[in-house]
Amino acid sequence: MVGGALVTAGRAWLEGKDREDRDAAALATVASAEQPAASADLVQEVPVGDLPAIAHSYEGVFSAAGTGALSGVVTSKLSGGWWDGTVDAGKQGPVMELQAINAEARASLCDVVLRTLKSAFKTYAPAVGQEAEQAQNLFAIVAENATREWLLETRAAANAAAAAGGLEEDLDEEGDAVDEEMCARAGNLAAQLVNYFEVELPGSKSALYVNLLTHMAGLSRSQESVFEVEDGEMAEAAIELASAAKERRDEGMNFSMAAVSVSVLEDAALRVAEAVASAYLSRVREGASAPAVTTPGGQTLAAAKGKSRKAVQAERAKRSAMLAAAASASKVVRYALSVQPRLKSTRAMEKFRNEVKLNDWVERNYRDVVAMYEDWHCLMGLDASGEIVTRRISICRHSELDQVRGARMLMSMFLEIADIVVPIAKSTLNNVKNFSSWLLVTLIGRSLGLVYRGIRESMNPANNNGNGNSSTPRFA
Numbered sequence: 001m002v003g004g005a006l007v008t009a010g011r012a013w014l015e016g017k018d019r020e021d022r023d024a025a026a027l028a029t030v031a032s033a034e035q036p037a038a039s040a041d042l043v044q045e046v047p048v049g050d051l052p053a054i055a056h057s058y059e060g061v062f063s064a065a066g067t068g069a070l071s072g073v074v075t076s077k078l079s080g081g082w083w084d085g086t087v088d089a090g091k092q093g094p095v096m097e098l099q100a101i102n103a104e105a106r107a108s109l110c111d112v113v114l115r116t117l118k119s120a121f122k123t124y125a126p127a128v129g130q131e132a133e134q135a136q137n138l139f140a141i142v143a144e145n146a147t148r149e150w151l152l153e154t155r156a157a158a159n160a161a162a163a164a165g166g167l168e169e170d171l172d173e174e175g176d177a178v179d180e181e182m183c184a185r186a187g188n189l190a191a192q193l194v195n196y197f198e199v200e201l202p203g204s205k206s207a208l209y210v211n212l213l214t215h216m217a218g219l220s221r222s223q224e225s226v227f228e229v230e231d232g233e234m235a236e237a238a239i240e241l242a243s244a245a246k247e248r249r250d251e252g253m254n255f256s257m258a259a260v261s262v263s264v265l266e267d268a269a270l271r272v273a274e275a276v277a278s279a280y281l282s283r284v285r286e287g288a289s290a291p292a293v294t295t296p297g298g299q300t301l302a303a304a305k306g307k308s309r310k311a312v313q314a315e316r317a318k319r320s321a322m323l324a325a326a327a328s329a330s331k332v333v334r335y336a337l338s339v340q341p342r343l344k345s346t347r348a349m350e351k352f353r354n355e356v357k358l359n360d361w362v363e364r365n366y367r368d369v370v371a372m373y374e375d376w377h378c379l380m381g382l383d384a385s386g387e388i389v390t391r392r393i394s395i396c397r398h399s400e401l402d403q404v405r406g407a408r409m410l411m412s413m414f415l416e417i418a419d420i421v422v423p424i425a426k427s428t429l430n431n432v433k434n435f436s437s438w439l440l441v442t443l444i445g446r447s448l449g450l451v452y453r454g455i456r457e458s459m460n461p462a463n464n465n466g467n468g469n470s471s472t473p474r475f476a
Contacts, residue, residue, distance in 0.1 A: 056258035058219040062118050064262045065269065066111070068384035070391065073259070078388040083352050084340045093355045096380075096388070098270070098277040100339050100352055106273075107386050109150050113273045116146040117265075124217040132199040135210045136191040139272060143190035144183040147276050151178050182283045189275035193268070203397035205377060212264045263391055267379035270388065284339065285349060365407040372397045372404075373415055 054064045064070070078095055080086025084102075098106055120142050126134040155177035198204040343349050371377060376392045383389050404412050 054258035061261045065265045071383045076390050083342050096274050098274050109273050112150045113146045114269045116142045121216045122220045131210050132196045135194045135213050139190040139193050140187035143272050143275050144187040147183045147186045148178050182279045185279035186276045190272045193271050201399045203395045208264050263379050266381035270380040369411040372400050
């Protein structure tokens with residue numbers, strides 16, 4: 001904890017010294033609304049030009065999020081793996097369940113989620129003190145509505161494909177294509193994006209999401225200028241983010257206030273799409289499960305063997321619910337865009353989902369704790385070609401370190417100890433290496449050299465006498 005206290009004191013002194021200069025530079029960036037050129041030290045996969053100018057308005061931010069305008073700040077791209085045959089299985093693992101869906105379905109889902117978010121912001125007006133709860137409700141509603149729209153689009157695409165192939169179209173009602181259980185699951189998962197206990201922490205992901213919702217809601221009601229919403233919390237937070245990002249250009253941090261809004265918006269949209277994809281995969285798995293054997297009378301075999309009437313009725317009710325869920329999930333498999341061909345088997349699907357869960361655990365308990373100490377967030381986004389990419393955004397996250405528990409707390413303690421012990425250990429190892437070198441070369445090496453020289457001279461008769469005429473050894 002001593003190392004953490006020293007770091008905190010040093011950061012406070014530096015922030016107090018440079019705060020005025022940073023705020024002035026950030027306000028100039030916001031007022032100009034011009035995107036600065038990309039840093040020369042930017043780490044990226046392919047060369048790109050300067051970032052385009054992004055209008056800091058409601059339509060401008062959403063347009064930039066939908067067209068991959070932040071491709072110039074891409075740090076890494078989520079490539080494929082064994083599940084789609086892109087790379088060797090041992091070299092790449094899945095990061096999101098969204099990767100299990102093929103490219104066409106994934107693009108359609110991300111587009112639907114972004115459109116649903118855009119329409120939801122127009123009527124979003126959080127009450128003071130209820131921002132966290134209403135943000136959770138908004139994400140849940142967006143996920144549910146996006147799931148319904150995505151399933152209907154998938155049904156229409158399946159019917160169009162059947163008609164093009166000369167097959168009979170499915171003429172079921174539209175309601176049959178919507179799985180309400182899947183919608184409910186997606187909503188519950190999306191609501192977990194906002195952690196109620198982290199909203200008050202300035203640098204947390206939940207605080208970014210809540211501030212983004214408030215900020216975009218303000219932009220939806222005011223299209224003229226960003227300064228009309230500067231009294232909101234998001235405006236202040238975005239200015240601080242832009243200011244901190246400009247100081248980290250060596251890591252590719254070159255964000256204006258508009259680019260910060262776009263990056264957080266893309267991350268929120270992809271996280272909601274991830275919730276929908278997770279609910280979809282779970283329903284696909286359930287739809288592939290075979291129902292239990294029943295008797296002609298409708299009872300299960302177990303219930304037909306001497307159970308009471310009440311128990312039999314309970315079994316029937318449970319059985320009916322299971323059959324309804326299986327039938328609903330089967331419709332999802334039938335109408336929704338399919339998953340990757342290599343994930344058709346149960347074993348492959350379970351392997352994929354287990355690898356995603358393991359990556360989530362490592363991300364939450366290790367990488368995110370490291371990011372807290374290094375003051376940055378890893379945000380998901382889309383590039384111009386629609387591929388999923390990750391970006392880093394610089395923001396002070398020191399307040400989160402006081403709230404970590406369990407394995408995250410152990411990791412934070414390990415990092416603090418490592419910050420103190422590792423430099424001492426390196427110095428100690430260097431000293432041991434230097435001492436070993438001196439011991440082997442200077443002390444032992446020279447001593448052995450003198451011994452060898454003495455033995456050689458004693459064994460050479462020509463060197464025993466000064467004139468070299470005696471053949472008797474000097475030491476006999």
